[in-house]
Amino acid sequence: ENNVRPMGRGAMGVRALALRLAGPAGSRMAIWLFAVWPNLVTHASVPGKEVILAALLPWVLWLAIRGDDGVHWRPAWQMVCGLFIGAITLVQPAMQLFPAVILVFWAFATRRLWQAFLGTCALLIGMAAVISPWTVRNYEVFGQFVLVSTNGGFGLYGANTPRANGGYYEYWSDEPVFQMAELEADQEAKRLALAWIQAHPLDFAILATKKSARFMGDDAE
Numbered sequence: 001e002n003n004v005r006p007m008g009r010g011a012m013g014v015r016a017l018a019l020r021l022a023g024p025a026g027s028r029m030a031i032w033l034f035a036v037w038p039n040l041v042t043h044a045s046v047p048g049k050e051v052i053l054a055a056l057l058p059w060v061l062w063l064a065i066r067g068d069d070g071v072h073w074r075p076a077w078q079m080v081c082g083l084f085i086g087a088i089t090l091v092q093p094a095m096q097l098f099p100a101v102i103l104v105f106w107a108f109a110t111r112r113l114w115q116a117f118l119g120t121c122a123l124l125i126g127m128a129a130v131i132s133p134w135t136v137r138n139y140e141v142f143g144q145f146v147l148v149s150t151n152g153g154f155g156l157y158g159a160n161t162p163r164a165n166g167g168y169y170e171y172w173s174d175e176p177v178f179q180m181a182e183l184e185a186d187q188e189a190k191r192l193a194l195a196w197i198q199a200h201p202l203d204f205a206i207l208a209t210k211k212s213a214r215f216m217g218d219d220a221e
Contacts (some may be wrong), residue, residue, distance in 0.1 A: 006055035006115050007044050011035065013058030020065060022173055060084045064102045068119050070109035075122045082126020089131060092154075093148040095133075098169045103203040142183055153189030159211060166210025 011034050018030035034040060043050050063081035067074050081102070089095045099120055099142070104131035131148065138146035158164065177188045199205045 006041065006051050010055040010058055011060060013055070017058045017065075017150045020062065037070065049150040050093045053088060053095075056084055060088070060098075064105060067123075068110055069191075070113065073110070073115060073119070077121045077127040082128075083119045083130055084126075085123065086127035086130030089127065089148060090134060092218035093152065094129075096148065099127070131171050144183060146183070150186040153186040153193065154178070157189035157194040160196050160204060160207065162196070164207055166207055166214045 067078035
């Protein structure tokens with residue numbers, strides 16, 4: 001029941017987004033697809049971060065279009081878009097990179113890089129308003145700057161190591177780096193992953209292709 005409500009809000013976001021992009025007929029089709037899509041139906045019963053992403057991402061895209069559609073420029077809407085992305089980032093830290101996607105969209109929509117840049121600044125202010133209290137908390141706990149989480153190295157190394165196969169990496173207990181303290185493990189894992197990528201660029205490119213295919217085709221969850 002707790003997950004059905006976020007999915008409902010996600011459906012409302014899909015409706016609003018599709019209505020703006022494709023009209024009433026496209027909106028009805030989008031709602032039906034969202035309602036019966038197998039992975040979304042299954043996740044409605046799983047307490048995972050994907051439920052929050054499904055609920056908020058359609059609204060993020062809707063807000064991005066409302067913020068600047070090439071005709072109207074609304075910095076207040078752009079800042080609200082940042083608030084939503086900040087909330088998602090606290091659940092899924094990789095979303096901190098999503099403003100780059102919106103920057104590209106605004107640049108193409110407006111054909112004015114300065115306007116897209118200023119809009120992105122407004123968006124980042126909104127993100128900072130949501131994320132900064134957690135960052136302050138992290139500094140008080142760790143004594144160092146940690147924007148959101150300390151598992152970035154964990155994910156990066158798991159996907160870029162000689163044992164990686166494009167799927168989820170399940171051999172954490174074998175790796176000495178993950179026997180280290182939390183912050184040190186994160187930093188060392190990032191260092192090892194980047195060193196492997198630099199030393200094996202072709203293998204990295206092949207893995208990137210495998211990861212995309214397995215991620216989109218896997219029904220493990």
